[in-house]
Amino acid sequence: MSRTQHFVLCFRCPDKPGIIAAVSSFLFEQGCDIRDAAQYGDPDTCNFFVRIQLAAPAELDCAELDARIQPLVQSQQLDYTLHDMQRRMRTLIAVSRQGHCLNDLLHRWHCGLLHTDIAGVVSNHEDFRRLTEWYGLPFHYLPMNDGGKARQEQKLLELIEKDNVDLLVLARYMQVLSEDLCEKLQGACINIHHSFLPSFKGAKPYHRAHERGVKLIGATAHFVTPDLDEGPIIEQDVVRVNHTHSAEDMVNMGREVEARVLANAVGWYVEHRIMLNGQKTIVFP
Known part of the structure; x- marks a missing residue:
């Protein structure tokens, strides 16, 4: 045949x-x-x-x-x-100092559950160099103090171009991308935000959720745009909490949800299942 x-x-x-x-x-x-x-x-x-x-x-x-x-x-x-379909999309993962989403993505990829080629991991900290290299992947340390934000983002863009990267994944990468970088990566950059958007945008959403006494906390994977945490939503999930849970409890409970939501979004993207529809997305099963 x-x-x-x-x-x-x-x-x-x-x-x-x-x-x-x-x-x-x-x-x-x-x-x-x-x-x-x-x-x-x-x-x-x-x-x-x-x-x-x-x-x-x-x-x-x-x-x-x-x-x-x-x-x-x-x-x-x-x-x-x-x-x-014989050509796998190439993914670059960006992370800061919280590695649960990174670890989940690398594990899924290593087990053959995430159908992408991971080009490497980039970070503004050294914390996950050993983990990344254990998986046999290149680790790129791009600190913010080496020429400032503009120079750091230029190095990131050069890395994306050199490695023919199709998708940048912000796996708890705790840096706000510049408007210029967001526009250059339009439709090709996915972020995980640790709240059920549009509620609690920005920093420390679990602590703000705790202050409001919410009964559900969640995570949102979305495309990155110049408007912080406003990009088209790809995937969301929640976990139930109650008055006995502290803000720290919520942070711990949210990690599993964040990892699962981000993995779903990345998996759908690399299988070409996501289509933009204005400020929304269509995700085909």
């Missing part, structure tokens, strides 16, 4: 009848087999969102399929991406 190529086609377009029929017919004509498909029509924006996982003949590579799809793109007004 000849080797089969596997691709993911994601697109958005104005919602109208016949889109799926047109795309399915095109893929059939190319000898492709649809293995999985999900779609959503947004009544608020009148846009149609689709993710298709397909198998293609061995002789049809990603570049050739991309060239052939152009007439369909024009006729259906598709805003699309086409990904070769």
